[in-house]
Amino acid sequence: MHKLKGPIAGAFVVFVSVGAALAGGGFDSLPTIGAATHLTPAAVRPDAVAPKSFSATDRRSIEDVVRAELRALVAQDATRAFAKLTPSTQGFFGAPEKFLQAVADELPPILVTKQFSFLGIDRSASTVSEVLITDVLGQEWLAEFQMERQKNGDWRVKGCVVEAAPGQRA
Numbered sequence: 001m002h003k004l005k006g007p008i009a010g011a012f013v014v015f016v017s018v019g020a021a022l023a024g025g026g027f028d029s030l031p032t033i034g035a036a037t038h039l040t041p042a043a044v045r046p047d048a049v050a051p052k053s054f055s056a057t058d059r060r061s062i063e064d065v066v067r068a069e070l071r072a073l074v075a076q077d078a079t080r081a082f083a084k085l086t087p088s089t090q091g092f093f094g095a096p097e098k099f100l101q102a103v104a105d106e107l108p109p110i111l112v113t114k115q116f117s118f119l120g121i122d123r124s125a126s127t128v129s130e131v132l133i134t135d136v137l138g139q140e141w142l143a144e145f146q147m148e149r150q151k152n153g154d155w156r157v158k159g160c161v162v163e164a165a166p167g168q169r170a
Contacts, residue, residue: 114135116134
């Protein structure tokens, strides 16, 4: 599986493994209207959520932020999605509309998410929430949301990596 680097990789890390489908504009025709009203989270596997170093509160907080971010992006609510980003990522984009456009350009599967489930939280180099998303066409994607704890204790999204789930063709 290969990854395509987006032009915004420096701040909001974006890799989309969509190969020829993206080059051919395969996502231009996806139905985005109504997708937001049908976005449903799948059951969370609590035994696979996090290493012991995370408290239940941290896990819930991280999942709540990712859930809110996904729902805002599917609804194409730029202001709400932008609010969940770290200050450095917000500074990179400058405006909610620019951020939403970058997601549309680089992460089209995120905008058409129909269902998602949390796979776990990895804390090797940074805190990453792994989420399996299924788009409106039934394609599965692995989204890794890089999370950062703020000084006030809140969690925010610093970046995201998206690639076709293992065994899936982009």
